[in-house]
Amino acid sequence: MPFLQLNRITKRFGATLALDGVDLAVEQGEVHALVGENGSGKSTLMRVLAGAIQADSGSMSLDGAAYRPRSPMDARRAGIAMIHQELSLCPHLSVAENVMLGVEETSLGMLKRSEMRGRATEALAKLGHPDLNPETEVRHLPIALRQLVEIARAVAVGSRVVILDEPTSSLTEKDVERLFGVIETLRGEGQAIVYISHFLDELERIADRLTVLRDGRNVGVLPAAETTADEIVSRMVGRQIESMYPRSPRTAGEPLLQIEGLQGVQKPVEASLEVRRNEVVGIAGLNGSGRTELLRTVFGLDRVRRGEVRVGAVSGPASPSRRWSQGIGMLSEDRKLEGLALNMSIADNITLASLRGAIVRPQEQERQAREWIAKLAVRCQGPGQAVGELSGGNQQKVAIARLLHHGVDVLLLDEPTRGIDVGSKEQIYRLIDGLANEGKAVLVVSSYLPELLGVCDRVAVMRKGVLGEAKDVETLDQESLMHEAVGA
Amino acid sequence: MTGTKPPAKEEKAVSGARTWLNIVGLVVAWLLIFGVFSVLKPNFASFSNFVTILRQQAPVFMVALGMTYVIVSGGIDLSVGSVAAFASVVIAWFVMRGYSPLVALFAGLAAGTACGLFNGALVTRLKVVPFIVTLGTMLAARGLAKGLGNEQKIDAPATWLNELVAVLRPEHKWLLFPVGVWVTLLLGLLMAWILKYTRFGRHVVAVGSNEQAARLCGVPIDRVQLSVFAISGLFAGLAGLVVFSRLTVGDPTVAAGLELDAIAAVVIGGASLSGGQGSIAGSLLGALIMATIRAGGSQYGLSNWVQEVLTGGIIVLAVALDRLRMSSRQAS
Numbered sequence: 125m126p127f128l129q130l131n132r133i134t135k136r137f138g139a140t141l142a143l144d145g146v147d148l149a150v151e152q153g154e155v156h157a158l159v160g161e162n163g164s165g166k167s168t169l170m171r172v173l174a175g176a177i178q179a180d181s182g183s184m185s186l187d188g189a190a191y192r193p194r195s196p197m198d199a200r201r202a203g204i205a206m207i208h209q210e211l212s213l214c215p216h217l218s219v220a221e222n223v224m225l226g227v228e229e230t231s232l233g234m235l236k237r238s239e240m241r242g243r244a245t246e247a248l249a250k251l252g253h254p255d256l257n258p259e260t261e262v263r264h265l266p267i268a269l270r271q272l273v274e275i276a277r278a279v280a281v282g283s284r285v286v287i288l289d290e291p292t293s294s295l296t297e298k299d300v301e302r303l304f305g306v307i308e309t310l311r312g313e314g315q316a317i318v319y320i321s322h323f324l325d326e327l328e329r330i331a332d333r334l335t336v337l338r339d340g341r342n343v344g345v346l347p348a349a350e351t352t353a354d355e356i357v358s359r360m361v362g363r364q365i366e367s368m369y370p371r372s373p374r375t376a377g378e379p380l381l382q383i384e385g386l387q388g389v390q391k392p393v394e395a396s397l398e399v400r401r402n403e404v405v406g407i408a409g410l411n412g413s414g415r416t417e418l419l420r421t422v423f424g425l426d427r428v429r430r431g432e433v434r435v436g437a438v439s440g441p442a443s444p445s446r447r448w449s450q451g452i453g454m455l456s457e458d459r460k461l462e463g464l465a466l467n468m469s470i471a472d473n474i475t476l477a478s479l480r481g482a483i484v485r486p487q488e489q490e491r492q493a494r495e496w497i498a499k500l501a502v503r504c505q506g507p508g509q510a511v512g513e514l515s516g517g518n519q520q521k522v523a524i525a526r527l528l529h530h531g532v533d534v535l536l537l538d539e540p541t542r543g544i545d546v547g548s549k550e551q552i553y554r555l556i557d558g559l560a561n562e563g564k565a566v567l568v569v570s571s572y573l574p575e576l577l578g579v580c581d582r583v584a585v586m587r588k589g590v591l592g593e594a595k596d597v598e599t600l601d602q603e604s605l606m607h608e609a610v611g612a
Numbered sequence: 613m614t615g616t617k618p619p620a621k622e623e624k625a626v627s628g629a630r631t632w633l634n635i636v637g638l639v640v641a642w643l644l645i646f647g648v649f650s651v652l653k654p655n656f657a658s659f660s661n662f663v664t665i666l667r668q669q670a671p672v673f674m675v676a677l678g679m680t681y682v683i684v685s686g687g688i689d690l691s692v693g694s695v696a697a698f699a700s701v702v703i704a705w706f707v708m709r710g711y712s713p714l715v716a717l718f719a720g721l722a723a724g725t726a727c728g729l730f731n732g733a734l735v736t737r738l739k740v741v742p743f744i745v746t747l748g749t750m751l752a753a754r755g756l757a758k759g760l761g762n763e764q765k766i767d768a769p770a771t772w773l774n775e776l777v778a779v780l781r782p783e784h785k786w787l788l789f790p791v792g793v794w795v796t797l798l799l800g801l802l803m804a805w806i807l808k809y810t811r812f813g814r815h816v817v818a819v820g821s822n823e824q825a826a827r828l829c830g831v832p833i834d835r836v837q838l839s840v841f842a843i844s845g846l847f848a849g850l851a852g853l854v855v856f857s858r859l860t861v862g863d864p865t866v867a868a869g870l871e872l873d874a875i876a877a878v879v880i881g882g883a884s885l886s887g888g889q890g891s892i893a894g895s896l897l898g899a900l901i902m903a904t905i906r907a908g909g910s911q912y913g914l915s916n917w918v919q920e921v922l923t924g925g926i927i928v929l930a931v932a933l934d935r936l937r938m939s940s941r942q943a944s
């Protein structure tokens with residue numbers, strides 16, 4: 125019997141089946157990689173394992189005993205440590221205090237500081253880093269060392285299973301080497317390690333076996349050493365392209381948006397792209413590859429470090445309000461947080477970016493909103509209804525209507541179909557197609573490859589902040605895009 | 613911050629130096645302000661005047677101690693001014709009824725702590741944000757104080773309670789400062805020590821620094837928050853004692869705005885309202901700066917309104933300078 129075993133784990137969120145009877149088995153002294161596309165269920169599965177959510181059905185066992193965590197604390201007590209992408213450290217506490225947080229050594233409530241320092245240093249030394257000063261406040265450490273502190277915490281509290289969620293996504297190559305050394309040490313100690321990564325080239329080096337997830341199902345357990353990236357990719361994407369994408373034949377016109385050698389604060393590292401009239405251009409890439417940051421930088425939300433963005437013939441400093449007046453609109457990937465004012469009405473939301481003068485005329489707002497509601501088939505009670513009461517798909521239509529109402533020529537759409545139902549998706553695809561035919565230029569970021577292949581005229585892939593060349597969609601397929609995205 | 617040079621021992625020195633830099637900066641700022649008033653008003657810079665400043669502003673120092681804990685844990689306590697007034701009325705009520713001063717004193721502290729526990733209970737059980745909870749308590753405690761005093765001051769006969777922050781008698785001159793000032797200082801040392809060297813203190817910082825992480829590591833968040841508000845209430849009670857001591861009456865309308873002075877003192881002292889950061893020494897120096905401005909302003913004969921505008925400006929300036937310093941440090 126494997127040391128850690130997950131049996132037929134099923135988890136449903138509303139209408140979506142996130143996990144559909146997934147099995148996973150990890151041995152002691154094994155690095156077991158978990159791979160799959162964005163949304164394939166990896167994080168959900170790990171959240172079940174780490175006690176953050178409970179499965180609807182299925183069972184787990186650890187070291188031969190049934191394992192049923194009710195909370196992250198339960199999981200931690202059972203010896204399961206999750207190292208998140210966003211690290212869970214207290215930045216204002218020292219390294220030693222973070223390592224020992226919750227398991228401090230005290231006498232009468234007073235910290236035994238030298239013992240704590242000793243145990244922290246011991247844990248760090250075990251990981252090959254005895255030189256890290258345990259008194260340093262964590263906020264003064266670079267990200268790679270913070271990660272190390274979090275792993276040391278797992279070691280110090282006696283974890284038996286360590287889950288690493290995309291641990292290399294924000295590390296430099298040198299730091300990745302250092303991390304691999306740490307992982308080797310953990311393996312040598314007999315820890316069971318679950319390693320989640322999108323970077324397939326890493327797996328060959330560090331993993332023993334890998335489990336591939338696709339659409340919430342386990343589609344294969346493979347030995348890492350003998351599996352090629354090709355095999356992994358084809359298992360990751362192996363699905364049919366649905367025929368819900370209406371792309372009309374059209375010829376692109378003059379360039380409306382030109383991005384040249386753009387570099388942002390952290391991402392993008394290097395991006396050049398041209399979006400022309402009558403054209404839909406897509407950007408593929410993994411989560412965290414810098415796609416959103418690219419749109420934000422183009423739109424003037426993030427600072428430009430180098431390079432240039434030209435709108436028509438104009439270049440120069442950018443701010444969102446300037447971009448709006450140049451005819452560029454952006455749809456945020458986070459509709460609820462950045463996109464819409466949920467408790468304001470549909471009319472208010474649609475006209476928000478286009479209010480002129482000091483005085484707002486509600487009747488005029490409502491009249492305009494009614495036009496857009498009809499044009500985009502927004503299902504609602506009327507322009508006065510609060511946006512928060514609409515379904516996800518209809519909210520998204522309102523968000524797009526805001527761009528159109530402002531009369532923009534260039535639309536930057538970040539994950540335009542995230543979290544909306546299939547019917548609304550199709551309507552949004554049709555809308556995008558119509559806009560391109562009308563003479564607008566559309567730039568779409570999406571994690572869903574079939575969507576990009578179905579909607580766009582050209583697609584470019586972003587990897588670790590670097591944007592590849594935009595290629596004609598006829599020459600591309602899911603596998604070639606995924607290959608480029610994972611760099612294999 | 614991408615390069616990961618092997619962390620050298622200097623890191624610690626840097627962390628420690630930053631704390632010291634903050635303290636030194638505050639001392640310098642205070643010396644400057646004190647200096648300006650000394651030039652403007654020749655007999656400002658005297659020891660007895662310094663003692664006077666401490667005596668007059670003792671409640672702010674007291675309240676700032678508890679407020680530091682609340683703010684470091686990521687909360688805020690707007691009720692302390694009203695709670696101090698309530699505690700002072702409770703003490704006066706007991707003294708007036710002929711109870712021993714010691715009983716009155718403990719009743720006052722208990723009243724303050726009870727208000728704090730009430731705040732903490734609402735924050736942890738009902739999950740209402742501290743701002744709203746303590747805003748409610750601020751109004752309620754003021755009401756209770758007025759109710760207990762029948763909307764009037766309670767006059768109480770003089771007892772030894774009134775000596776706490778009074779000018780020292782000649783035979784006690786060797787003490788240099790009134791007992792109340794010494795008590796504040798000792799409590800400050802104690803609270804600074806607890807914050808830095810006990811499990812509870814580190815948990816307070818952890819909760820303010822990253823509540824999710826603290827929860828994950830098994831830090832009893834609710835207990836920490838409850839304790840922090842209880843401590844703030846206790847210190848508000850002590851402030852009430854000081855207020856009563858100076859006035860010999862329980863005045864339900866006293867100490868209005870004390871909470872804002874305390875918050876300003878803590879923030880000037882280097883704390884961040886988003887939690888995790890702040891020190892007792894910093895808060896006490898912040899309170900000293902506030903007290904000096906208040907005292908200097910009134911002794912120089914500035915009109916009340918000028919003083920208020922001045923104080924407001926200095927608070928915003930102090931914090932803005934601090935943030936500027938922080939961001940330039942992060943950029944480098």
